[in-house]
Amino acid sequence: MDSSIFSLHHSSPLIPSSSSISLRSPACCSASLSPPSNFSFFTPRLGFAPVSRRLMAAPPPASDGKAATTNGGVGHGLFKPKIVNGDYGYVLEDVPHLTDYLPHLPTHSNPLQDNPAYSVVKQYFVDVDDTVPQRIVVHKDSPRGTHFRRAGPRQKVYFDSDEVNACIVTCGGLCPGLNTVIREIVSTLYSMYGVKKVLGIDGGYRGFYAxxxxxxxxxxxxxxxxxxxxxxxxxxxxxxxxxxxxxxxDRGINQVYIIGGDGTQKGASVIYEEVRRRGLKVAVAGIPKTIDNDIPVIDKSFGFDTAVEEAQRAINAAHVEAESAENGIGLVKLMGRYSGFIAMYATLASRDVDCCLIPESPFYLKGEGGLFEFVEKRLKESGHMVIVVAEGAGQELLSESKSMTDASGNKLLQDVGLWLSQNIKDHMKAQKMSINLKYIDPTYMIRAIPSNASDNVYCTLLAQSCVHGAMAGYTGFTSGLVNGRQTYIPFYRIIEKQNKVIITDRMWARLLSSTNQPSFMCPKLVAEKKKEMQTKTEAQPSGQLMDDGNTGADKKAANKEVKA
Structure with a gap:
């Protein structure tokens, strides 16, 4: 506890002897009355509940009914982001803490200091000032840019092990590594912090109440x-x-671990805001899960490496089928609703793919430079070919595309693999060219497998970091890897946009070089893409190579710091 706080115990018959008055030193210029730890209050729905869950809550900030927004109008809910500006353009996008609205919470020594497994560790705890930069490639005159709080155990925790009642919920589609994350959250709570009460919520968000x-x-x-x-x-x-x-x-849960994709993390953000509005001592922490790797800021999502590795089996099967037949074509559809990362990395890893189609790179079928022309050319040259297509590619070409959505709000896509297979067959038939096409869709095989060794290690780090953050009192955050370091990222940064393949980037150029496929983009569209990237570059601070996610005000402040 802060050395500037003194406790005066009373024996008055009106106040239980266990109560105390906490007085801060004049430097703090404040005083507060702490109720006894065994004091309870009654609400019609909850009955008697510990006072620490409600009574000490700071009132919610005044609101005009509109969500606070920064970063070009992206909504962050009822509570403004915690932005800390430092010297030379340093910007920390901090995560919320329970003491932001429960300022008088007691702290406890971290049980890890007595854990024999950590006795050989040179430095037990992460320094409170440790942060991780979002961008590591900068010019010598660049501002330091956006940083996130480094994840890891803290010297003081805001939950006593015996009081923790944690819960874990998984939402959205399946992904390799889900069970590993669940296992490691439970193991970390039990073995590192001595927590004995962990609940699993059955069946996603509706499992909380149904x-x-x-x-x-x-x-x-x-x-x-x-x-x-x-x-x-x-x-x-x-x-x-x-x-x-x-x-x-009602259940007395005070730590909530939510595992899911961008839609799930949006839900987690709203849960955090409601918890904070009610003044509850509940830490809400998220672990990003998306097999498509379409969550921004983080290096990658768990399950992605496993998905790319397993996709190799499907591509290899397609290659064998294509190579074994005259004018054989192996067509493989992979996951990637809005982002083509799995298709791109699987193609680069395979080296057997002749053409890769992703949502970010539009293509057309007929005419000069179109897909049909390339297929004919490759069959004449090699006698076979392999095509990899992400599920979200070419949706604008499907005439029967509908605007229906699933329960998560995702647009229901047409099967581009079947559509493309039929169109290639029809075109080749019209050209009087005999082909042998095999279509492979391994989607549900990939989703349902266990995670590989790399993802298992990553899941362990994510889970442990998440628990360390919740025990340290952080809330409203997602645990994620940024530039190889575990960090705590505020929810709004995770849900503000989707991570997509940049087709003007060198990685996509490497793929085009590997497959020797054309871009399939008309010159006008290429010019528009380049102009769009040029506009983004010009809008950034001087010397900044890539968008660092700062708000406009932050960027101006950063430039001002550098010039000064």
């Missing part, structure tokens, strides 16, 4: 990392903020 919970112990989760899927079950949709937070409050 399903039973599962008691999770190290014994229950011991071998689950060897299996695909999630032992907790999952679903899309079902997000009812009031019902979810009511359930959290």
């Amino acid at each position: 399903r039973n919970t599962i008691n999770l112990t190290p014994k229950v989760v011991n071998d689950i990392h060897k299996r695909g899927g999630t032992i907790l079950g999952t679903s899309r949709g079902g997000h009812d903020t009031k019902k979810i937070v009511d359930s959290i409050e």
Whole structure:
């Protein structure tokens, strides 16, 4: 506890002897009355509840009914982002902390200092001032740019091990590594912090109010990392903020770990805001899950490496089929609703692919420079070819494309693989050219497998970092890897946009060089893309190579610091 705080104990019959008055030194210029730890209050729905969950809450900030916005109008909900500006254009996009609205929470020594497993570690705890830069490639005159708080254990924690009642929920589609993350959250809470109460929420968000919970112990989760899927079950949709937070409050849950993609993290952000509005001592932490790797800021999402590795099997099968037949074509459809990372990396890793089609790079079928022309040329040269297409590619070409969405709000896509297969067959038939086309869709095989060794290690780091953050009192954050370092990222940065392949980047150029395919883009579209990138570059601070995610005001401040 802060050395400037003194406790005066009373024996008055009106005040229990366990109560205390906390006085801050004149430097703090404030005083507060702390109620006894065993004091309770009654609400019609909750009954008697510990005072620490509500009574000490700071009032929510005044609001005009509009969500606070920065970064060009991206909404961040009821509470403004924590932005810290430093020298030379340094910007810290900090994550919320329980003390932001519960300022008098007691602290406890971190149990890790007595953990024998950490006795050989040179430095137990992460320094409170450690941050990680979002961009590491800069010019000598560049501002330092955006940073995120470094993840890891802190010397002081804001939860006593015996008081922790944690829960874990998985939402959205399946992804390799889900069970590993669940296992490691439970193991970290038990083995590192001595927590004994961990609940699993069954069936996604709706499980908070419509399903039973599962008691999770190290014994229950011991071998689950060897299996695909999630032992907790999952679903899309079902997000009812009031019902979810009511359930959290009724069950006495004070740590919520939410595993899911961008839609799930949006839901987690709203849950955090409602928890904070009610003044509850509840840490809400997210772990980003998307097999497509379409979550921004972070280096990659867990399960992505496994997906790319497993996609090789499908590509290899397609290559064998194509090579074994006259004018053989192997067509493989991979995941990638809006982002073509799996298709791109699987193509680069395989070296057997002749053409890769992704959502970010439009293509056309007929005419000079079109896909049909390239297919004919490659078959005449090699006698076979392999095409990889991401599920979101070419959707604008499908005449029957509809605007229907699933429970998570994702647009329901047409099967571009079947559509492309049929169009290639029809075109070649019209050209009187015999082909042998095999179509492979390994989507659900890839989603359902266990994570590989690389992803298992990554899942462990994500889970441990998430638990360290929640125990340290951080909330409203996502744990993620930035430039090879584990960090805590505020929810709004994760959900403000989607991560996409930049087709003017060198990685896409490497793919084109590997496959020797044309860009399939008309010259007008290429010029528009280059102009768009040029506009973004000119809008950035002087010397900044890439967008660092700062708000316009932050960038101006950064430039001012550098000039000064």
